[in-house]
Amino acid sequence: MEKSLTRYIWNHTRRQQIYILIVVLVSMIPYFMSFDLPKRIVNGPIQGDGFGEPGARQIFGAISLPIPGFGSVPIFGGLELTRMEMLYALSMVFLGLVVVNGLFKLYINTYKGRLGERLLRRIRYQLIDRILRFPPAQFKRMKGSEVSSMVKDEVEPLGGFTGDAFVQPVLLGGQALTALTFILLQNVWLGAIAAFMVGIQAVIIPRMRRRLLVLGRERQITARELAGRVGEIVDGIGTIHAYDTSNYERADIAHRLGRIFKIRYDLYQWKFMVKFINNFLAQLTPFLFYCIGGYLALKGSLDIGQLVAVISAYKDLPGPLKELIDWDQTRQDVQVKFVQVVEQFEAENMIDPALQALPAPVAAAGMAAAGIAAAGATAGLAKPPPAAMHKEASPEEEAEAMRESAGPLAAVNLTLSDDSGARLAERVSVEIQPGETVAIIGAAASGGDAVAEAFARLIWPESGRITLGGKDILELPESVVGRRITYAASDCFFFYGSLRDNLLYGLKHAPLAEAHYEGSLLAHRKWEINEARLAGNPHHDINSDWIDYSAAGATHADDLFASILTVLDAVQLSKDILDLALRTTIDPQSRPELAERIVEMRSALTGELEEAGLSGLVVPFEPGAYNPEATVGENLLFGTAIGPRMMPQALAKNTYFRQVIDQSGLDRILFDxxxxxxxxxxxxxxxxxxxxxxxxQLTFMSADDIPLYQGLLQKLRGANGFERASETERGQMIRLSFQYIEPRHRFGLLTRELMDKIIAVRQTFHENMPEDMREEIERYDPERYLASATLMDNVLFGRISNKHADGQKRIRAIVSSLLNTMGLLEQVLDIGMDFNVGAGGKRLTIVQRQKLNLARAMIRRSDFYIFNRPLPGLDNRLQDEILRDVMKLVRGSGEHQAIIWVLSNLASASLFERVLVFDRGLLVEDGHHAELGRKNGVFKQLVAS
Amino acid sequence: MLLKDEVQMLRRVPLFSGVEPGKLKLLAFTSDRVSYSVGETLFHQGDIGDAAYVVLDGKADILVESSTGPIKVAEVERNSIVGEIAILCDVSRTATVTATTGVEALRIRKDHFLKLLTDFPEITIQIMRVLADRLSHTTSELTEARSRVRQLE
Structure with a gap:
């Protein structure tokens, strides 16, 4: 990017700048005409110049073309108008000029604004594009929130400046120069004084402003650092709490804010000081005119008329001059900002844009047929190498051939080192053929994991190289490397969005099926493309279908689920997703069929439970029966509260509810x-x-309530306690009974009669309910889906009995197998896939994240799967199970796919055909598992220990 | 069955016979009431122990896995406690307990049980007694078994 903002703006908006300048100059014509007009109106029709006699007429609107050396040629003779008509005509012209001037202003401002916004869009895009092309090492030193504050806030004023970058100085300079010339014409000496004073202003003020620029730069950097620190606090909040360092952070933030305040206050003071001096200098000139000019006039060496003319001409000078100086100030300010930002986005060894470009023949159809392996693993950001690529054959053709088949993956004399220069791996040479299964083992940090990272382009070689089919992977397009090689490690990143989006993330390399637009949407899309072009942005459509189904072993969206399910089963994530789904509430309107089937499932579940001899496990809600496993309140309400008036806290104050309870006499019973x-x-x-x-265990009361109830018990002891209790006290007592579940609390308070009474009251409550309240409660109905309850509650439609140990667990197993037999599993899992994983996937557990990370890698078909201890959060038994399933899945697909697995559990090494043993950065042994076991080498020692 | 009946039954459990009824009620209230039908297991050998069980009614077998299959080592009858060793020693279950009739039990969660021991020393002493009793029982059985082995030699 250009180092100078002015140059950058000029390079990208040259034509528009010239155009708008011309428009501005043209707009000056009506502008100056409108100055002259009032005088003509006043002098002519109003004061009667030239309308001496009644009935006198004058010519209006005569147009003639002056031709030098020939006199003027009349084009339009004009109209003869009376005084009154002239007044109207001139007033109309004035009105017309007002409108024209206004329209010019509107057009110019809009145009300049648009110009600025486009440039801003261009800058922002270019900055982010650079982030995507940084070499991986760059990210070790960057703070995400600082970068985002640069892209978002720091470049913002640049857009506003763009429109004025060239127009303003030309215009204001012109105005100032005109005024100055005019003064000089009136009187050379006074003109010289004015010019001298302008000169002083032009020299002193920018000098004084240099300090402002320094302060401005400091302000920018401190503000950026603040953004970085805030980001750190958010990311590290767990650590802060764990070590009780929140006050240390507070102190740091307060310190920074103090510094920012100081800088800003300095800036503020200095700014107004400069302003004061500027104004002073501007006012000094008229002082000199009055003083010196007046003296000269009194002495008689200066004509008084001239002096007055000079003074009145001078009033047009300070305005443009001040604005010009302000413009210069803004220019320097944004220039500093621009340089500050651009410097941060300079890096050595940026990835050549050509390597990331969408492959030319991506044009949809060809792709699916060729079965192109998809890519884009976790290494989404890290990419190929420095610019200069030496290629003999056409790179396009070569890349195309590579997409068909990759050839072996090899490390050639590979040496890797970390940031500090310490060697991670030394002179490693190894070749892995398609279809091989390779285990990498060794003690922690013995080099194997670094080599795996280098295969994934997360570390770039210090010397030596990594080749795919004989080509350096850093010089191959990412569309080849990123799809032929899949990498997953334990540090997984997920994007904010649904689980599905994250799982399929590795399939989104190119917009494969264009979205189809019609009508106004089509027009909008065209506008989008056009605007993107004008701002130098790409116009790939985010709404296209980016998912490469063929890479997931599917043909289109409908049969993708089979692939997804196989992968989720292999990493043992499907159960988690099912649980997520069962805890969700869905809108039955959006999935009417599923809702219907779920209702059907209720009776199927009852049958299933009876068959398994567990009929007591779930006690269903039945309209005419009391459900002993539910609370008294639930039995009374017999529905889920939706509106605020039905919520448990508000219910006691609900007049209708109270009325039903009171009339039935239930209030007294519940009070007791x-x-x-x-x-x-x-x-x-x-x-x-x-x-x-x-x-x-005390579900209906908290420890703090105990003293309150102790008091109440004492007060209301004995006969007619109910009568003596106040309204609130009654509420407090009745509230307790609402929470009561007989089989759980076992106080023996629920009699047959009471249950019957509650059912009766429930009926009355629902039957006589006022219309407006009906919408606030969803009544339990065995034949209907409950929109406000979770999927699981809808399946059970009852309460799990307290009597059965592990009831929850058992019912889950039964429900999941029932969903499968009813063919609903797919739909339900689909709901689970909608689960939003949160920022960075934090709404999932660590284990779930690691499984999802592995699943995301598994779902894309590629030639080399590199797994770098992907599941450290799991115990060895589970790791081993998943490893076996993953290997089975990859091998089962029947293609020549290689697996390179950095193992944390050495026992699993026997599952692989080939074992690479690393020790202190060196590849020490390489061979078949059994063979290495016989040798007396490092492998044997490792296994033994 | 109600809380007060459970308290009556708990009082008949030797372990709790010395504890005052109020505390027993609290114990009963904070425990889960669970029931098992014939053949269901309360817990498996090798599981992590998270609760102790007081059998209020019914019978269950204590089985230990061996190379020749499960061996029944004892029987749990009503009013006895089972599964407390895994809680006290933080080891996995040393045996499997399977209901041989319908079983009604109180499931006392680990943290509640331990809290109970620290709050009520009388229960601790009772537990010690029961364990010591079992130890002396086991020791005498061992002696007997050894002498039998010697005779056979």
């Missing part, structure tokens, strides 16, 4: 019940300290 519950709870828990773990 609550009283007994309170009695039991106080008896059981009164002696325990509030933080005692037993309180977890």
């Amino acid at each position: 019940m609550g009283y007994q519950i309170a009695e039991n709870a106080v008896e059981l828990f009164a002696d325990l300290p509030p933080d005692h773990p037993f309180f977890q």
Whole structure:
């Protein structure tokens, strides 16, 4: 990128700048005409110049073309108008000029604004493009939030400046020069004084502003660092809490803010000081005119008329001059910002853009047929090498051939070192043929993992190289390397979005099927393409289908699921996703068929449970029966609250609900019940300290409530406690009974009659409910899907019995197998795939993330799978199971696919055909597992230890 | 079965006979009431011990895996506690317990059980007694077995 902003703007907007300058100059004509007009209106029709006698007429609007040396040639003779008509005509012209001037202004401003916005878009795009082409080592020194603050905030003022970059100085300079010339014409000496003062301003003010620029740069850097620190605090919040360093962070932030304040305040003070001096200098000139000019006039050596003319001409000078100086200030300011940002985006060994370009024949169809392996692993950002590529054959053709078949992957005399220069691996030479299975083993940091990272282009070789089919992978297009080689390690990154998007991320290399647009959408798309071109952005459509189905072993979106499921099963993630799905609430309107099948599933589940002899495991909700496993409140309400008035906290104050309860006499019964519950709870828990773990078991009360209820019990003891209780106290007691579940709490408070009574009250409650409240509750109906409940609750449509140990676990297993037999598993998993994984995938557990990371790699077909200890979060048994399944899956596809696995569990090495043993950065042994076992080498030692 | 009945039954468990009824009620309340039908297992040998069980009703076999298949080493009857060793010693389950009739039990979670021991020393002493009793029982069985082996030699 250019080092100078002015040059950058000129290079990218030259034509537009000249065009707008011309427009501005043209707009000056009506502008100056409108200055002259008022005088003509006042002098002519109003004051009656030339309209001496009544009925006098004047010519209006005569146009003639002056031709030098020939006189003027009349083009239009004009109209003869009376005084009144002249007034109207001239006023109309004035109005017309006002409109024309306004329109010019509107057009110019819009044009300049658009110019600026396009340039801003271009700069931002170029900066991000550079990030995508940085060599991997660059990212070790960058803070994400600093970079994003640069791209987002620091370049923002550049856009605003663009429109004024050339127009403003020309225009203002012209105005200032005109005014100055005019003064000089009136009186050379006074003109010289004015010119001298302007000269002083032009020299002193920019000098004083240099300090402003220094301060501005500091302000920019400190603000950027602040952004970086804020980002660090967010990312490291776990560490901060763990070590109780929040106050250290506070101190650091306060210190930084203090510094920023100081810089900004300095800037502020200095700015106004400069302003003061500037104004002073501007006012000094008229002082000199009055003082010296007046003296000369009194002495008689200067004509008073001239002096007045000079003074009145002078008033047009400071305005443009001040604006010009301001413009210069902005220019320097944005120039500094620009340089500051561009410097940060300079890196050595940037990846050649040609290596990342979409391959030419990507044009959809060809791709699927060739079965191009897809790529884009976790190494999305890291890419090929320095510029200069030496190629004999046409690189296009070569790349095309590579896409068909890759050939062996080899490290040739490879030496790797870390940032500090320490050797990670030395002179490693190894060749891996397509179809081989290779285990890399060795103690931690013995070089094997570094070699795996180098295969994935995460570390670039210090010397030696890595070749694919004989070509250096850093010189091959990413469309080849990134798809032939798949890499997964333990440090996985996920993008904010659904689980599905993240799983299929590695398939999105190119827009394969263009999105289809119609009508206004088509027009918008065309506009998008056009604008992208004008701002130098690419116009790949994000709405196209980017998923390379053939790379996932599918033909189109419909049969992709089979591939997904195989992979999810292999990494043992499908159960997690099913659980996620079962905990989701879905809108039955958007999936009516699924909702219907889920309702059908309820009876199937009952049958299944009966068959397994577990019919008591789930107690279903039945409209005419009391569900003993649900709370009294749930039985009474018999539905899920949707609106605020039905929520448990608000229910006690709900007048209609209270009315139904009171009329049925249930209030007294529930009050007595609550009283007994309170009695039991106080008896059981009164002696325990509030933080005692037993309180977890007390679901209807917290430890803090105990003293309150102790008081209530004492007060309301004895007969007619209900009558003596206040409204709130009754509520407090009744609230307890709402939470009561007989089989769980076992206080023996629920009699047959009470249950019947509750059912009766439930019926009345629902039957007489006012219309507007009906929408706030979703009544339990065995034949309908409950929109407000989770999928699992909808399947169960009841409560899991407290009597069965492991009830939850068992029911889950039964439901999942039932979903499978009913053919619903796919749809339900699909819902689970919608789960948003959160920022960086943080809503998933570490184990789930590592499994998903492996699944994301597995789903794309490629020639070399490199797994660098991908599952450290799992125990050895699970790791081994998944490893076997993954190997089976890769081998089972029948193609020549190689696996290179850096093992953490040495016992698994026997599953591989070939074992590479690393020790202190050197490849020490290479051979078949059994063969190495017989030798008395490092391998044997490792296995033995 | 209600809390107060459970308390009555807990009082008949030797381990808890010395504990005052109020505490027993608390114990019962904070435990889960679980039931098993014939053939169901309360826990498997090798599992991580997360709870102890007080059998309120029914019978269960204590089985230990051996090379020749499971061997029944003892029987749990009503009013006895089972599974407390895995909790006390933080080891995995040393045996499998399978219900031979319908079993009603109280499942006392590990942290609750340990809390109970620290809060109520009388229970701890009772546990010690029961364990010591079992130890002396095992020792005498071992002696007997050894002398039998010697006789056979």
